[in-house]
Every structure is written in structure tokens, then in C-alpha cells.
Amino acid sequence: MRRNWAARLRLGTIDGLRAATLENERLRVTVLPGKGGDVVEFLHKPTDTDFVWLSPQGLRDPREHLQGAADDVAQFVDHYEGGWQEIFPSGGAPSEYRGARLAQHGEVSGLPWECEVLADSPEEVAVRLSVRTRRLPYRIEKVFRLREGTAALEVEARVTNEADLRLHAMWGQHIVYGLPFLRPGARIRLPEGVTVIPHESAINPPTRRVHPGGPWEWPVVPAAGGGEIDLSVVPERGAPSDIVYMTGFTEGWYEISGDIGLRVEWDATVLPYLWMWQELGASTGYPWWGRAYTIGLEPFSSMPTDGLASAVANGTALVLEPHETKVLKFGAEVIA
Known part of the structure; x- marks a missing residue:
């Protein structure tokens, strides 16, 4: 029965793409089975704060690439x-693995997923999304669950190797933040003892810098464009x-907060890395054109952003034995 109170679920379309909205008194979350299972809304209703950053180019249907040639970067970025x-x-740049050419950020973010309703009651709503690469x-399943009265989204994901062969993969959660939630001076907090690896050190012999003790006493690390970055503070627009x-989790x-915040939790035995990238308006060419003000805090199985072949070479790739299933539990909760 349809409800407009407690936990409730709506299935429909957004810009022609299949969508599912999970909602309760405090939170509204919209995912797109029609496009990669993307989360395109994470709205804290009491403060009207959406933690999802939306690109200036808006939502586009990836099926339009079927009508013409698509390069390995455009499949994701466009x-x-x-x-x-x-x-x-695969994560990051296009890569080749055992004869398979993998595009920017792999396959599943551009594929349509199946969607099944698992729960639809005033106490909780849940949907299961699934897709094969x-x-x-590989087969991936992902369950989104929202319970009555909470401001927390629960997610359980599974990846299964359906071959009789041992295979590798990169697995990540591409979570980004932007305006109006993300503002200069917002704080990022991590557990103690985390090791920070600058990008160049991830490619060359690593120079690691350890996060010492206090939650705000982060190291200052070199920036790719020159200068340094204090990782605990969100920079002003125009920063490199x-x-x-x-x-080392x-x-x-992690927690990211200004007037209001979000805490993201995940199983670090499955995703032992956190990628932090920032695009704050300094890139004036394709694809940003100076319009982006966003920071990504992305739990990942592997590094760097050079694709699966590099992760296999450096020993950080996820390994799945024949017919093995790996399970990842993670969640996001509003800190009001």
C-alpha cells in the first residue's frame, strides 16, 4: 500500500531512467537502477541538505552512446x-586486463541494473539492485535499506566471480560532495593512525606520511600543482x-562536516584504501571548465587511479577465487 508517512518507497523514472526513492521522516535517498545504481539524492529533510553533488551538465542517459562511437573516457565522463x-x-583511467579493454572507472556505473523490492513496510524499505559485467x-548485487525514524542509509553489496578462474578487480564507492553542503572551511575527520600517500608516491617508490594522534592534526602533504594541502580542511575555490x-584503517x-555533517562507515578489510580527490575550479579545460567545486572521499580496494592493470602490478588488486563472493557492508548517517 502506498504511504506518505513512516518508511516508504517510490518506483518511477527521472529523465527517462528508472529510479527508486527510499524515504522516511528524516531522509530521502534516490537511486537509479537505470544508470549504474547511482545515488543522485541523499537529502536530510529537517535541514533541506542534500549531500550529493550534482554536476553542471546534469543527468544524461548513457544509452545514447549506443548510437555512436564512444571512447574509453567519454563513457563515464560525458x-x-x-x-x-x-x-x-576497474578504477580510474582506462586499462587492459587479460585482453579485456576496460573504460574509465570500469563497467557497472554505465549499465542498467535490475531492481527488486525486498521490503516495503512502515518499519523499513529496501531494494536489491543487480547487474552482470x-x-x-562478474555479478554484483547491492541492497539499499532505510529504516523508520533514522537518518542512516544501510547498504550491503556482493560481488561474485562466476568463472572457474582466479580473477582480479578494483572495487570502490565513488562518493563526492559539493555545494551547497560543501563549503570552504568544512572539516574532514578520520581515525587515528591513517597513512597518507601522495599520488606521485603511489606510482613511484612510496613516501608515506602518517596521520598522528588527534583527529584534526593531519599532515600537510604536497599538492600535484605545487604548494601543500592540509587534508583536514576543505579549501577555497581555485585551490589546486x-x-x-x-x-591503515x-x-x-570518516566524517565530513560544516553546519551539518555525514559519517560514512565501511568494511576496511574489503576496501582498505580511501581515495581523496578535489576539483575546486582550478581545471579550466575538459571536462570541468572551471565549474566544479567538489571533493571525493571514496573507499576503495586498491590504488592508484591508473586502472586494474596497475593495481594487479602493485599487488593491491582485489583477488576473487573461482566462484567466490565477497561481501561489503557500508552506510552513511547524517550528523545533525
Whole structure:
């Protein structure tokens, strides 16, 4: 029975793409089974705060590429509406793995997913999304769950190797933040003991810098464009674009907050890295044209952003034995 109170679920379309909205008294979350299972809304209703960054180019249907040739970067970038994406089985730049050419950020973020309703009651709503990759023999399932009265989204994801062979993968959660939630001076908090690896050090012999003790006493690390970055504070518009990697998580979590905040938790035994990238208006060419003000805090299985072949070479790629299933539990909760 349809409800406009307690936990409730709506299935429909947005710009021609299948959508599912999970909602309760405090939170409204919209995901797109029609496009990668992307999260395109994470709205805290009491404060009218949406934690999802939306790209200036808006939502675009990736099926339009079927009508013409698409290069390995355009498949993701030209249809990137912001939001939060599932990244699998490769992360970052295009890569080749055992004869399979994998595009920017892999396959699943541009594929249509199946959607099944698992729960629809005043106490909780839940949907299960599923998809098979086309170039590698994997199946992914992802359950989104929202309970009555909470401001927390629960997610359980599974990836299964359907081959009789041992295979590799990169698995990540492409979570980005932007205006109006993200503002200069907002704070980022991590567990103690986290190791920070600048991008160049992830490619060359690593120079690691350890987050010492207090939650705000982060190291200052070199920026790719020159200068340095204090990782705990969101910079002003125009700061250099950059990416760093973090590992050493005994517990997988971070908090990002200004007037209101969000805490993201995940199983760090499955995703032991956190990618942090920032695009704050300094890039004036394709694809940003100076219009982006966003920071990504992305739990990942591997590093760097050079694709699956590099992760296999450096030993950070996820390994799935024949017919093995790996399970990842994670969640996001508003800190009011």
C-alpha cells in the first residue's frame, strides 16, 4: 500500500531512467537502477541538505552512446551527473586486463541494473539492485535499506566471480560532495593512525606520511600543482586539483562536516584504501571548465587511479577465487 508517512518507497523514472526513492521522516535517498545504481539524492529533510553533488551538465542517459562511437573516457565522463557511483571492476583511467579493454572507472556505473523490492513496510524499505559485467564474468548485487525514524542509509553489496578462474578487480564507492553542503572551511575527520600517500608516491617508490594522534592534526602533504594541502580542511575555490590515497584503517570511517555533517562507515578489510580527490575550479579545460567545486572521499580496494592493470602490478588488486563472493557492508548517517 502506498504511504506518505513512516518508511516508504517510490518506483518511477527521472529523465527517462528508472529510479527508486527510499524515504522516511528524516531522509530521502534516490537511486537509479537505470544508470549504474547511482545515488543522485541523499537529502536530510529537517535541514533541506542534500549531500550529493550534482554536476553542471546534469543527468544524461548513457544509452545514447549506443548510437555512436564512444571512447574509453567519454563513457563515464560525458554521462557523469555527480552523485555516488559503484566502481567495478576497474578504477580510474582506462586499462587492459587479460585482453579485456576496460573504460574509465570500469563497467557497472554505465549499465542498467535490475531492481527488486525486498521490503516495503512502515518499519523499513529496501531494494536489491543487480547487474552482470559484460567484459569480465562478474555479478554484483547491492541492497539499499532505510529504516523508520533514522537518518542512516544501510547498504550491503556482493560481488561474485562466476568463472572457474582466479580473477582480479578494483572495487570502490565513488562518493563526492559539493555545494551547497560543501563549503570552504568544512572539516574532514578520520581515525587515528591513517597513512597518507601522495599520488606521485603511489606510482613511484612510496613516501608515506602518517596521520598522528588527534583527529584534526593531519599532515600537510604536497599538492600535484605545487604548494601543500592540509587534508583536514576543505579549501577555497581555485585551490589546486589533486588526489591522495589513505590506508591503515583499523576501522573504516570518516566524517565530513560544516553546519551539518555525514559519517560514512565501511568494511576496511574489503576496501582498505580511501581515495581523496578535489576539483575546486582550478581545471579550466575538459571536462570541468572551471565549474566544479567538489571533493571525493571514496573507499576503495586498491590504488592508484591508473586502472586494474596497475593495481594487479602493485599487488593491491582485489583477488576473487573461482566462484567466490565477497561481501561489503557500508552506510552513511547524517550528523545533525
